[in-house]
Amino acid sequence: MNDSRRTLVRFRNVGKTYDGVTPVVDRLDLDIYEGEFLSLLGPSGSGKTTCLMMLAGFESPTSGEIWLGETLLNTTPPHKRNIGMVFQNYALFPHMTVAQNVGYALTVRRTPAAEKAAAVAAALDMVRMGEFAGRLPRQLSGGQQQRVALARALVFNPKLVLMDEPLGALDKRLREHMQIELKELHRELGVTFVYVTHDQSEALTMSDRVAVFDAGRIQQIDRVDALYETPSNNNVAGFVGDSNTFIGELLSIDGQQCEIALSNGQRLRGLAVGELRIGAEVRGCARPERLALLDPLQTPAPGGALNVLRAQSEGALYFGDHMRVRFSLPGQETGFVKVPLDNTMLQRCRAGDTVCLAISATHVRVFAHEPSTSHGVHHAH
Structure with missing residues (x-):
């Protein structure tokens, strides 16, 4: 299925250690395809979030290379990577309106006012938050704040959107509703999504492929049905679904x-x-x-x-x-x-x-x- 797709991101022999001894990410090779929804799944401390943060530019690899298209990211600062990011805690500015929050990335890029206004309106419509443009974050529910964070990540047409446990703070029913919305949005936009979660049912529901992390390494990366029906080792069988x-x-x-x-x-x-x-x-x-x-x-x-x-x-x-x-x-x-x-x-x-x-x-x-x-x-x- 994926062999015909263009590779957007390449991790080559990437390692990360904080103490010079213990690898948090260990000799990682990973290809992320253009337009796919890839989830990085694993327990706490398995290396999945560190992997995402290195891709975003908030962490630097100790060894190896990370490529986005033809650009080597190792020395590219985060704001020049053209990557959208959605955090678990939304990270919205409390003193800014919804529209100002969503337009912040364009303000930093000195986008002309008319162009910025049109892009913000389009991004808010995409997540069905257009009517809330003038509100402050504290006047929104958790699910609405989550949508605003998503609009902010999409407003500058990034090639890649990274999400770190973005639904973790929501209650079960809203979380399941947002999973369906995110999957639909991904289908409509065709942007590449890389999604970190420790929730295996979330990964199976939303993703095209899932990479199961454990002890800093990918244990298996596969389509969701193959991952569930044909786990490659005992750890994957135990972590993905019941066994x-x-x-x-x-x-x-x-x-x-x-x-x-x-x-x-x-x-x-x-x-x-x-x-x-x-x-x-x-x-x-x-x-x-x-x-x-x-x-x-x-x-x-x-x-x-x-x-x-x-x-x-x-x-x-x-x-x-x-x-x-x-x-x-x-x-x-x-x-x-x-x-x-x-x-x-x-x-x-x-x-x-x-x-x-x-x-x-x-x-x-x-x-x-x-x-x-x-x-x-x-x-x-």
Whole structure:
């Protein structure tokens, strides 16, 4: 999809350290395509915001090069980069009206008055804030201030707009509404958006591609559907969406197919990802919606492409549009299955009941067992 697009930004072997020892960003290579919506996703301290700040010019790389088109940015001051920026706290001037705030960048650039007025009006209309031009920031709601900050970032027709957790201060409902608005605006304008967030559902909802950061490096960069369905390692599987983890010993491997033995003697077949060794400890990961509940009395014989695991129910949780049945296996983290509300098997999932879980081997991804550096399973709600 992206190979035909022109590359707008190039990070080449970029490193950043504050103490000369610990890398905050570690040998980063990244291409950002013209017109795409790219999210940088990761836990606190993973390097994503530092990466954004180096692109904006508020931080300098310790090593490597950052290019915007044919311009090397390393020595270009922030105000000469033609990059729009939206911060989490909006950073609006309290003593200036909405129109003055939006026009500030043009005032600094000494844009002629008539041209400036037209550009400010157009930018405010773009975010549906035209009628608020004469108000002060304190007279606006959080969502309205967010729109003004966005208009200010767009008013000088930048090639690139950077956003640092811009919806973090909004309540859940308004945040979800603004996600849709931002995505629509991006589609209409065709400007390149680079968006920093630690919220994986936000990244999946809005982006064309997502780069998952951990420990200063990009763990995987991919289209959102590929990132969710085919995570490249255990950290990505745990951070993007919900994931059940089954730890065991690798028994056999045949091409991409492999089989692992769990500590209670049950076996699980799946797809091998990356370098795996027979006899080593591995992790099988499966999305909760890929598991199905079977009747324990009518369980098919093990074998074939379907894994069948017997587990103990830890009870069911109501989530409005579905139920989540929690289950446990000896020596494993508690997992869960997403179950439609009309599933008759729910009556047999009281805490302590035996449950049978079925999952196709094609939906189990098996990774080498690495200690997770991100914050474990990150549950989407």
